[in-house]
Amino acid sequence: MWILRINMTDRSVKFEDVPEKYKYLAGRGLTSQIVYDEVPPLAHPLGPSNKLIFATGIVTGTSAPTSARVSAGGKSPLTGGIKESNAGSPWAHDLAVMRIKALILEGLPEDKKTFWGIHLSWDADAGKPKVDFFDATEYTGKDLYEVAPKLFERFGDRISFAGCGVSGEYGYGNAGIVYNDLAKRPSRYSGRGGLGSVMGSKRVKFIVIDAKGAPGVEIVDKALFDEGRKKMIDAIRSHDITKPKGGLNSFGTAVLVNILNEAGGLPTRNFSSGRFEGAAKIAGEAIFETNKQRLGKDLYNHACSPGCIIQCSNTLYDENGKEITSCVEYESDWALGANCGIDDLDAIGEMVQLCNAYGLDTIETGCTIAVAMEAGVIPFGDAKGAIQLLHEMGKGTHLGRILGAGTETAGKVLGVTRIPAVKGQSMPAYEPRAVKGIGVTYATTTMGADHTAGYTIAPEILSVGGKADPLSNEGKAALSRAFQATTAFIDSSGHCLFIAFPILDIASGYQGMIDECNGVLGTKWTADDVLRIGSEILKVERAFNEAAGFTKAHDRMPEFMKREPLPPHNQVFDVPDEVLDAVYAEL
Incomplete structure (x- = not known):
């Protein structure tokens, strides 16, 4: 190599x-x-x-x-x-x-x-x-x-x-x-x-x-790799979330819209509420039913890349059976929908398509538009106005460049105080006042606010890998730390992060991931090595950030989340600073 x-x-x-x-x-x-x-x-x-x-x-x-x-x-x-x-x-x-x-x-x-x-x-x-x-x-x-x-x-x-x-x-x-x-x-x-x-x-x-004629990946121990591969396939195909016609294959990642809305953790109108009255209209189930009505058949999702057997990528079609976009992920659906007060599924699909066309991150873009709405540039719920703002970004106008700079910069320019960002990056689709563990991840991860860095939603909301109370602060530093380290390994393995669902619940699947890696590399890693290797990656990333000027003060949530109670639970983000500091202090 x-x-x-x-x-x-x-x-x-x-x-x-x-x-x-x-x-x-x-x-x-x-x-x-x-x-x-x-x-x-x-x-x-x-x-x-x-x-x-x-x-x-x-x-x-x-x-x-x-x-x-x-x-x-x-x-x-x-x-x-x-x-x-x-x-x-x-x-x-x-x-x-x-x-x-x-x-x-x-x-x-x-x-x-x-x-x-x-x-x-x-x-x-x-x-x-x-x-x-x-x-x-x-x-x-x-x-x-x-x-x-x-x-x-x-x-x-x-x-x-x-x-x-x-x-x-x-x-x-x-x-x-x-x-x-x-x-x-x-x-x-x-x-x-x-x-x-x-x-x-x-x-x-x-x-x-x-890649025509390329030799392929060398595998040191093919038998061990094949054994691990079988364990992984069996785990994925038997778990309710990842199996064929399961949650992800049927409704895509947007299956989470209704789930988070019910939990009071779906950020709405620039993180001013945890519930969106239009959630059912834009959820994964709505995408499935909309396609069924328009195409006259059940349409299950497809793979985004070679070898994917979870197949969670959807396609949204218009009333004439023409493709609007592929795909409407949960994060995109939320960022351009609930967070902007928009419940028009077709408009959300059009905005996803424009983000793809212009090369924009849908999370950062949706959060920025919501901040612009809060500033009064356009009102919440204005789908046509939001589409126009996307075109401003695509054309590189003065306003478009301000918005393209991201949520935090745009919020400062527009004089907004409710800016949902950590380390300059906007928060994804999980309200940290309603799901405290993911808030700990947002605050402390080396990447800026990022749900994929330590997806504590699994136990806090989905009861995968155990059950944790989303409104409690207890044990959240250890929970986030473990998820951040494991995620760093998964991101290094080459697997999609969604394998976390089956491997957290099915021990043989977890071992399958390790066997696959050992088979390719000829290593003898164990489950302990997963956390060790993941922790080493985090330490390297943390060391870079510290050299770049980051301190513990950057591992904090925005002030408004500490003082504004979030409906419907009326919670603030009250995780003590010492808990946030413990995530990396005890790594």
Whole structure:
């Protein structure tokens, strides 16, 4: 395997053997370590010293289920700290089978007008990938749904791509990195943290991979890998949340809308309430029933990436049976719906499509629009106005650039005091005053407010992996710490985070994940090593952030959450500071 370095200052290419230090690292563990080792903590995120690293997981590119995941890492333009953003797509699979352990973009070109494309293909004669550059300027300033088909026309149907939209070209804090899905849509995202702008700063528009002829991933112990794979498949297919026609396959991640609304933890109208009266109209069940009425049949969901057997990605169709968008994730549904007071499912679908078209993170974008609504730019519930604000961002107008900077910056410019962000990143779709453990994760994770960093929703709301009282402060530091460490390992394994549901409840599934990793690497890891390795990753990330100027004061919730009771439970975020500090102090 190789580390592939591409320096955009002179478009030089270098293949390096994987150093011993990185031998057993992959995914998030590898991106974070390279950022720590090579990026100056005080570097400007869009300057020449920052780097953008792509690393596939340990089992990515193999037949392990739900494993076509890639981590993108760098210093975040949004938070100013370390960032890893994970996504599933064919591109992840293709990068892995090319035996590229990490692809590092570094440097900045002097020519700021030209955008470049990078084309990777397998050179059988050389026995390694071939790297070519092409002028991609013609693809800039355009809707990604217009541009993506042209890539397939130019390079063939087998390719996959990673890229940035106009938001990355503009340098927005809410710009994601886009990948194609299995249907060639530009709809899969490493959305959070503004890493699309890091890609844009290096004047890289697309990285295209043609993996034809690539040798695939080397597996040291095939028998052990196959044993683990079977355990994992059995666990996924037997758990109520992840099984065929189960919660996720039927209703997608938006199945959580009604669940969180009932729990009083669905942030509504810029985090002013925990319940939304229009929740039932936009929930996953509503998407399923809407499609059924419009298409005349039950429509179960599809995979976002090769080898996914959970298949939670939905498609929303209009009254004429034409696709509006794919897919309406829970976070997107909430951010552009309940958080903005919008209960029009078709309008939410249109906004998701626009976010994909412009390269915007739906969470950051929806939270920013809600803050703009609170400021009186448009009223809550104004779907047409929200769509217009998205176009402002896509066009790069003055207002669009303010909104594209993200929730915290836009809130400050607009004079808003209720700004739901930690470390500069907006909060996702779980109200921390109603679900205290996820609030601890928001406050303390190295990534800025991020539910995927330590998903305590599993025990607090879904009773997966045990049961924890969401309104209680008791034991929440240990709960969040354990979830953050385990998640760091899962993000490194190459599996989708949704395997957490079956492996937390089914011991054989947890062992299956470990067996798969041991089979690929030839290691002898145990369950204890999962927490050890995850904790080591967190320590590296924490050390980078501290060197970048972060202190305990950054591990705090916004002031309004400490003093404004949240309906319907009328709770404030009252987790003591010493509990928040204990998460990493006792790591």
